[in-house]
């Protein structure tokens with residue numbers, strides 16, 4: 276990484292987003308932090324500046340709103356701050372049987388997890404392609420690999436993220452723009468609390484710390500790895516489930532969530 280480069284981190288107010296800020300700050304990359312909770316972003320900004328001496332800008336945005344997504348582009352590239360690293364990390368899940376969940380929450384989730392991620396990739400990807408240089412990380416989930424009862428819409432959204440990212444990775448080969456998808460398993464962030472789920476026995480057993488997961492993501496982004504699952508246990512789960520018929524994979528996934 277060269278100095279004076281800028282990264283845009285979505286979902287920088289908690290969880291993986293905070294780790295990305297430290298990992299990139301340590302490497303001397305300037306940061307644009309975005310999320311809705313500005314107090315948290317201010318705290319992170321002060322910490323990162325004092326630890327690593329990089330420049331940090333905050334752009335508050337609600338990614339369920341299309342105009343806020345465009346604002347991120349206008350207030351960075353539009354003002355001469357070229358983004359070399361786009362980390363499409365913001366996202367959340369809605370836990371529960373689909374028909375029992377609240378539509379407004381699901382709609383917002385799809386706006387953030389799919390629409391905002393796609394729109395950001397489009398506008399910043401275009402700018403990167405013109406410069407023949409840039410790296411994009413999309414944060415998916417191991418939920419992308421099979422249907423996810425109790426997270427039906429969330430798991431389907433993450434399957435979109437994985438397929439979209441892997442396709443772009445191939446389309447952009449040789450263009451100077453690298454795209455990678457990170458598919459984490461359950462990780463100790465605010466995810467489960469926001470989703471409204473108490474961790475199951477399986478989730479407690481499988482839970483990883485967030486920093487090593489974020490490190491795998493940054494490494495994949497720099498290498499342009501099409502997609503990656505962090506952690507030995509998560510890898511085993513994915514590979515062993517591939518050996519089962521899909522209907523059995525779905526039942527097992529359902530069982531592990533209860």
Ligand SMILES: NC(=O)c1ccc[n+]([C@@H]2O[C@H](COP(=O)([O-])OP(=O)(O)OC[C@H]3O[C@@H](n4cnc5c(N)ncnc54)[C@H](OP(=O)(O)O)[C@@H]3O)[C@@H](O)[C@H]2O)c1
Nearest residue numbers: 286288289290291310311312337338366461462464465466
């Ligand atoms: N932790 C896990 O077990 C796990 C597993 C697989 C995948 N993931 C994925 O990892 C990514 C990061 O999640 P996390 O685990 O770090 O959870 P987290 O601690 O809850 O962080 C989620 C981040 O997304 C932001 N966000 C949510 N809704 C937003 C909105 N409408 N507008 C703007 N920002 C919004 C939140 O910021 P504000 O609330 O301040 O806006 C927060 O910074 C997500 O894409 C998630 O699906 C997590």
